[in-house]
Amino acid sequence: MIVEGTVLRGPEFEPVEGRVVAEDGEITAVEEEAVDTENIVLPAFVNAHTHLGDSIAKEAGAGLSLDDLVAPPDGLKHRLLAAATREETVEAMHRSLRLMGSTGTAACIEFREGGVEGVEYIREAAAGLPVDLTILGRETEAAMHEADGFGASGARDADFDRLRNATREAGKLFGIHAGERDPHDINAALDLDPDFLVHMVHPEAIHYDRVADNDTPVVVCPRSNLVTGVGVPPIRELGERTTVALGTDNVMLNSPSMFREMAVAAKLADVPATDVLRMATRNGAKLAGLNYGVIEPGREAKLLVLDGDTDNLAGARDVVRAVVRRAGAADVKDVIL
Incomplete structure (x- = not known):
């Protein structure tokens, strides 16, 4: 070729x-x-943070707070996912994955709700499509074993020590949301020694130091943070300390377009375009262990x-x-x- x-x-x-x-x-x-x-x-792009199950509920929940939209177990997305049929969820995710592939996304790191069954859904959705999936199961240890690792909702939501240890013993990837609403869950997330953090909109000096000392990668999702009104991630400051990748987050809030995510990140952050393109390609691939x-x-x-x-x-x-x-x-x- x-x-x-x-x-x-x-x-x-x-x-x-x-x-x-x-x-x-x-x-x-x-x-x-x-x-x-x-x-x-x-x-080709690597989308380092997705919630593709949300494809069943695009633009739902206008005006709701972040907790009312996505917090487990009773946020709007979780209620809609519970009410959807398997066929509806699989078809909606398939269409999002097809869109991603046609616009240059080679892979994504997916936080997949629904336990073992949720992992099975997204594998069915991806059948026949060229997008590589790194699936992080949620809610149960069984989902982690069925998937490529575990994606934790956040340290304020539950005690993830046991699941972190089980994921480490399995030699799989462990990611966790942190610092999205405020800084109060960041230290607890870092105490778990995660393979990466997601969001980090509100880090304080101690968190910057810990991220740098442990070389903990961070995935930022600026469009999602703007939609939910939680703020803007300090992309430049994080990039000075560790590897930063880009993700599009919940499909209910934004299209899974890496073009749009790059443009917003570049216009919000005082960083060179080469750094933003690296966040959308090499850094996400590095996080997922892709060559x-x-x-x-x-x-x-x-x-x-x-x-x-x-x-x-x-x-x-x-x-x-x-x-x-x-x-x-x-x-x-x-x-x-």
Whole structure:
């Protein structure tokens, strides 16, 4: 396979005119050479935090507080999930996953409600689609064993010590929401030694220090935080201390679009476009243990090709900045997953 265009090469996304060469799904070379195309070739996205079950309830709950929307066990989403049939939930998740794949998302890390049955639902939803799933079961140890790890709601909701130990013994991934409403659950979440935290909208000095000392990655979801009114994550400050990845969070609140998430993050945070693109690609892949997110030899050839000659992108003086702040689904020319 050969893909030509302006290639955003390596971990710094250096724009080079040339081609990506791949064999058997692996990048073997990135060749710098003049080519006759306006294509822009970049790594496919990794969405580092999703709740895809919420696809059954898009735009439900307008005006509700965060707790009334999503807090277990009685938040609106949990009531709607409990009332939905298996067929409804699977079909809704399938459509979200199909949208993600068609717009360049190669993988996602999913916090999956519903115990073992919930894990089975999303595997059924993903059948036949090219998006790689890292599924973190919720609610029970059995769900963790059935999935790729455990996704905890938050340290204020329950005591997760036993489940954390069981997840560690199983050699699986453990993530937890923290600092979304306020800072009061962050230390308790960090005490669990998680593989990553989600949200971290309200860290204080001690939390920054602990995150840096333990090199604990953080997934930020700025669009979700804006919709629920909890604030804006300090993306630059977190990025100065640890690995930061991007997630789109609840589908009931926002579309699972990494284009939109990048644009909002870039416009809220005082960070370079290359950092934001890294959050949407390499950093999420690193968190999930995936060998892509960077265009370089030895990586899996998970690629997104944009048409740089659309009315939206033509004339861009800074290609990476245009990809991060301006590109969208209408600019997608090809997705190689």
